[in-house]
Amino acid sequence: MAMPDRSSQDCAGSHGLTVTCGDNGSMFSSPAERCVAPTGPINSTGGEAADVLALPTRPLLTRRKRPVWRDFCRHGIPEYLAHYYWWAYLWKPGIRFFDHPLIINLVLFGQYRKLTEQALACLEKRPIGRFLQLACVYGSLTSEIARRLDFEGLSIADVSADQLGVTRRKLAIDRGPDSLPVDFMRCNGESLAYRDQSFDTALLFFLLHELPPSARAAVLAETARVLSRGGRLVIVDYGSRAPSHLLHRLGPLRRIHERLEPFLKGFRQADLIADIEQAAAQAGTRVVDVDETPVFGGFYRVVEVRFGI
Numbered sequence: 635m636a637m638p639d640r641s642s643q644d645c646a647g648s649h650g651l652t653v654t655c656g657d658n659g660s661m662f663s664s665p666a667e668r669c670v671a672p673t674g675p676i677n678s679t680g681g682e683a684a685d686v687l688a689l690p691t692r693p694l695l696t697r698r699k700r701p702v703w704r705d706f707c708r709h710g711i712p713e714y715l716a717h718y719y720w721w722a723y724l725w726k727p728g729i730r731f732f733d734h735p736l737i738i739n740l741v742l743f744g745q746y747r748k749l750t751e752q753a754l755a756c757l758e759k760r761p762i763g764r765f766l767q768l769a770c771v772y773g774s775l776t777s778e779i780a781r782r783l784d785f786e787g788l789s790i791a792d793v794s795a796d797q798l799g800v801t802r803r804k805l806a807i808d809r810g811p812d813s814l815p816v817d818f819m820r821c822n823g824e825s826l827a828y829r830d831q832s833f834d835t836a837l838l839f840f841l842l843h844e845l846p847p848s849a850r851a852a853v854l855a856e857t858a859r860v861l862s863r864g865g866r867l868v869i870v871d872y873g874s875r876a877p878s879h880l881l882h883r884l885g886p887l888r889r890i891h892e893r894l895e896p897f898l899k900g901f902r903q904a905d906l907i908a909d910i911e912q913a914a915a916q917a918g919t920r921v922v923d924v925d926e927t928p929v930f931g932g933f934y935r936v937v938e939v940r941f942g943i
């Protein structure tokens with residue numbers, strides 16, 4: 635199994651593969667608590683008397699120096715995910731709140747249905763084969779993939795055990811008893827725990843805009859590596875032409891949006907196809923075809939990329 639060393643760090647400061655689970659969905663955490671911040675001195679006075687009394691040196695109310703997001707920085711969760719998105723993807727009440735059709739539709743400005751249908755239409759244009767969905771998504775997309783598409787096997791990878799748990803529960807409810815088994819893998823997309831060329835089709839649904847540039851490059855390189863020759867990558871995400879969109883011209887809305895999504899602006903400005911070409915070259919292949927469909931006036935896009943044989 636190829637497990638390349640990657641540059642982006644998780645909270646533990648470690649590289650690459652963090653955690654995996656098997657077919658049965660059981661999850662194991664590797665260097666779990668390594669990301670806990672080093673403990674500083676307990677008191678500043680030192681000496682025997684102070685040790686015995688163990689008096690706090692700061693008033694109780696000011697003792698929490700550690701920001702909340704650091705509490706989510708464990709079990710190999712990448713630092714950017716804990717820092718900027720703990721409330722949306724790692725905090726259980728947040729997960730319960732967002733994984734609701736109404737809320738996710740609101741987050742996507744009423745376009746959830748359209749984006750889902752467009753993604754499914756794009757996927758079923760050609761044989762899907764072995765299918766990887768990299769990162770869990772809120773709403774019904776994964777259930778619809780499992781129910782409506784014809785694939786040889788479905789693997790779902792995510793770095794968050796809670797997200798995988800939610801997806802497993804949704805699939806267990808929505809799929810019939812005769813359906814194909816789904817493989818769940820807990821791992822960082824920057825260092826996927828799959829062999830080279832394990833899949834024929836991969837889907838990244840609103841993942842890339844949430845990643846800092848180095849993590850984005852690593853995720854694309856890893857996705858290209860695990861795709862077979864002649865494989866397909868389908869990306870559903872924000873569009874690059876968005877600055878001309880009415881929603882984008884509403885200054886306060888744009889500022890709130892970009893505050894909540896700190897890597898979105900960079901993602902919109904980046905040349906996604908050039909980044910994929912670079913990832914393909916790293917994986918020893920090349921891009922042979924790109925098909926881009928704007929959604930909601932180009933605010934979003936569905937991109938299908940085919941790699942050479």
Ligand SMILES: C[S@@+](CC[C@H](N)C(=O)[O-])C[C@H]1O[C@@H](n2cnc3c(N)ncnc32)[C@H](O)[C@@H]1O
Binds near residue numbers: 792793824849
């Ligand atoms: C796909 S994105 C956004 C989905 C979109 N907002 C929605 O729900 O429709 C959210 C998921 O990406 C996962 N994720 C973020 N960074 C990741 C990484 N480096 N590797 C694997 N999963 C990651 C999070 O754990 C979360 O489950």
